[in-house]
Amino acid sequence: xxxxxxxxxxxxxxxxxxxxxxxxxxxxxxxxxxxxxxxxxxxxxxxxxxxxxxxxxxxxxxxxxxxxxxxxxxxxxxxxxxxxxxxxxxxxxxxxxxxxxxxxxxxxxxxxxxxxxxxxxxxxxxxxxxxxxxxxxxxxxxxxxxxxxxxxxxxxxxxxxxxxxxxxxxxxxxxxxxxxxxxxxxxxxxxxxxxxxxxxxxxxxxxxxxxxxxxxxxxxxxxxxxxxxxxxxxxxxxxxxxxxxxxxxxxxxxxxxxxxxxxxxxxxxxxxxxxxxxxxxxxxxxxxxxxxxxxxxxxxxxxxxxxxxxxxxxxxxxxxxxxxxxxxxxxxxxxxxxxxxxxxxxxxxxxxxxxxxxxxxxxxxxxxxxxxxxxxxxxxxxxxxxxxxxxxxxxxxxxxxxxxxxxxxxxxxxxxxxxxxxxxxxxxxxxxxxxxxxxxxxxxxxxxxxxxxxxxxxxxxxxxxxxxxxxxxxxxxxxxxxxxxxxxxxxxxxxxxxxxxxxxxxxxxxxxxxx
Amino acid sequence: xxxxxxxxxxxxxxxxxxxxxxxxxxxxxxxxxxxxxxxxxxxxxxxxxxxxxxxxxx
Numbered sequence: 001x002x003x004x005x006x007x008x009x010x011x012x013x014x015x016x017x018x019x020x021x022x023x024x025x026x027x028x029x030x031x032x033x034x035x036x037x038x039x040x041x042x043x044x045x046x047x048x049x050x051x052x053x054x055x056x057x058x059x060x061x062x063x064x065x066x067x068x069x070x071x072x073x074x075x076x077x078x079x080x081x082x083x084x085x086x087x088x089x090x091x092x093x094x095x096x097x098x099x100x101x102x103x104x105x106x107x108x109x110x111x112x113x114x115x116x117x118x119x120x121x122x123x124x125x126x127x128x129x130x131x132x133x134x135x136x137x138x139x140x141x142x143x144x145x146x147x148x149x150x151x152x153x154x155x156x157x158x159x160x161x162x163x164x165x166x167x168x169x170x171x172x173x174x175x176x177x178x179x180x181x182x183x184x185x186x187x188x189x190x191x192x193x194x195x196x197x198x199x200x201x202x203x204x205x206x207x208x209x210x211x212x213x214x215x216x217x218x219x220x221x222x223x224x225x226x227x228x229x230x231x232x233x234x235x236x237x238x239x240x241x242x243x244x245x246x247x248x249x250x251x252x253x254x255x256x257x258x259x260x261x262x263x264x265x266x267x268x269x270x271x272x273x274x275x276x277x278x279x280x281x282x283x284x285x286x287x288x289x290x291x292x293x294x295x296x297x298x299x300x301x302x303x304x305x306x307x308x309x310x311x312x313x314x315x316x317x318x319x320x321x322x323x324x325x326x327x328x329x330x331x332x333x334x335x336x337x338x339x340x341x342x343x344x345x346x347x348x349x350x351x352x353x354x355x356x357x358x359x360x361x362x363x364x365x366x367x368x369x370x371x372x373x374x375x376x377x378x379x380x381x382x383x384x385x386x387x388x389x390x391x392x393x394x395x396x397x398x399x400x401x402x403x404x405x406x407x408x409x410x411x412x413x414x415x416x417x418x419x420x421x422x423x424x425x426x427x428x429x430x431x432x433x434x435x436x437x438x439x440x441x442x443x444x445x446x447x448x449x450x451x452x453x454x455x456x457x458x459x460x461x462x463x464x465x466x467x468x469x470x471x472x473x474x475x476x477x478x479x480x481x482x483x484x485x486x487x488x489x490x491x492x493x494x495x496x497x498x499x500x501x502x503x504x505x506x507x508x509x510x511x512x513x514x515x
Numbered sequence: 516x517x518x519x520x521x522x523x524x525x526x527x528x529x530x531x532x533x534x535x536x537x538x539x540x541x542x543x544x545x546x547x548x549x550x551x552x553x554x555x556x557x558x559x560x561x562x563x564x565x566x567x568x569x570x571x572x573x
Contacts, residue, residue: 203563472533472541475548482555489562497568 012057017207019049027114028122039114040068040107041403046193047105047133054200064137069104101143105129127217128203134200138193143167146269157272158318162188164269165253171266172256186250222464250325254280273322277495280326283338287350290319291342299362322356323350333480340478449461519543 023046026032030276032039048065055064112126145155146487166189205214257263257270261278264270270290275281281289294312297303303311327335339347523544533541559564 141529472536472544472548476527476544477553479548479552479555482552482559486555486559486562489559489566493562493566493569500569500572 009057010054013203013207016050016053017204019046019053020204021208024126025125027281028119029454031117031122032114036107036111036115039111041112043107043129044068044105046130047103050130050133051103051137052331054134058141060140064101064103064140067102067104069106070108077348101140103133104131106292123213124217127205130204131201135193137198137200138196139189141196142189146267156317156322158191158313158314159188160269161272161318161321162249163192164267164272165249168256168263168267169249169252171263172259175250219514232299254329272318273325281322281330283323283326283330283334284341286319286323286337286348287342290315290323290350290353291346315351317357319350323356324354329352329356338433342512519547523547 009264024041027039044066051064051066064242092352110125110129113128116125118123141155142159142163144268145160146167166187170187202214202218205211205217253270257274257278259278261274261276264274264276264278273281273286293315297308297311297315300308330338342350522531522536522547524542526536526544534560536544
């Protein structure tokens with residue numbers, strides 16, 4: 001059974017296809033004899049009609065200004081956009097607001113194609129123009145998604161998080177970063193918008209039963225599309241080796257947030273991963289958020305079983321990224337503390353979900369690459385055997401990535417070795433300690449004087465370590481975790497006191513002014 | 516008592532492992548940890564209550 005959104009999308013896509021057919025008949029079937037001025041006006045009308053329908057599909061109410069640009073430096077597209085639907089931070093970290101969205105189209109670039117005697121040229125030109133419109137609408141959607149003030153249908157939560165990280169990086173590092181080297185081609189927001197552009201055109205052509213044309217266009221375009229994350233990423237500091245793009249993006253985002261937590265106001269979607277203080281959320285909070293969000297979906301009686309499965313997986317995909325980012329940047333004590341709080345079972349589950357998520361991704365690249373050339377763009381290698389080796393390495397890397405954390409889970413780090421630790425509250429710990437002390441005391445009463453060998457000394461008790469049920473290492477670790485938690489709360493309290501004092505000072509000044 | 520304190524200090528600083536501690540001393544050290552953890556927890560509870568007050572004021 002289709003959803004309301006799917007039914008609405010279908011109707012809109014059909015309307016878009018109708019309009020596109022009308023324009024293709026006008027400009028591609030035969031060479032149009034109208035003046036360039038009239039053609040420009042008409043193409044603008046086309047862009048406006050398509051934009052209006054796409055906005056209706058996704059529930060976007062922001063106005064888009066469709067303007068002309070003569071700028072030739074726009075990476076092979078027929079236009080570009082400035083989608084400033086959010087406030088932003090300038091160099092002085094002031095919160096500024098720029099409202100409005102521009103779509104700038106280079107009609108001069110389209111014209112030679114439209115005016116060509118060759119039908120193929122006319123088709124390519126017009127379709128690229130249509131693609132540009134969809135590409136820019138894709139960007140608009142991204143900006144609105146991170147704003148969170150509107151719910152955009154059919155956007156994966158993982159994508160919203162990635163958009164937010166990239167917009168943060170661009171804002172923090174500046175346009176130079178965005179345009180440096182080949183960064184533009186490798187930004188997720190760009191590859192995503194490029195896919196939306198292509199999908200937009202494909203959907204319309206398929207609705208018009210133009211399978212052959214669609215195939216040709218997609219093939220021609222795919223050869224130009226640089227995809228995904230295993231390509232060298234160059235930034236202002238120089239070239240980076242083969243690594244997932246998001247490690248770099250994430251590091252830049254962490255730096256930006258630490259310097260100015262106000263970015264949360266600019267990009268509210270960042271609150272998925274960052275606290276109000278600009279620090280990455282704790283492992284405990286991340287695991288808990290994943291669990292509570294998926295629980296909400298499971299308990300929603302209005303979502304079908306299949307849809308629930310899909311949505312739960314989307315939430316897991318997003319939190320896998322956030323969780324792994326934090327996992328690889330936390331201390332062992334943080335990890336142990338988080339495991340104590342959520343329980344070994346939940347932590348293990350989160351690790352398995354994350355490992356599956358990355359394996360799915362790597363497999364996805366292999367499956368979706370239709371040609372060897374495409375595979376090469378993912379893995380940056382030049383022979384099938386090398387590609388296979390890199391792919392196997394990636395899978396092994398994925399397994400080994402999480403292995404140390406699984407090992408820690410398997411260690412008897414919890415207070416009592418033989419119990420399944422779920423959530424240890426302070427009173428539970430004390431209770432167990434008390435029970436063990438009693439046991440130990442009873443053993444002492446019944447003890448005989450026998451020698452017991454240990455690694456370092458000989459003792460006169462028959463009590464073995466197993467009997468004692470005391471794991472000093474675990475207790476030390478627990479104390480350290482509590483100390484960290486104490487430090488965290490102390491810092492939080494100091495901040496609140498500081499803020500209150502600042503308010504009082506402010507009010508004093510205002511009060512004195514009024515006098 | 517001094518020996519136990521010294522032993523615990525070394526253990527706290529990762530200078531020795533629990534293998535080097537005899538079972539009788541382990542028990543004492545475990546009690547000391549228990550007391551320390553309890554004190555820290557009480558501290559944390561007090562701070563959390565204060566934090567709640569500030570947050571409710573908002």
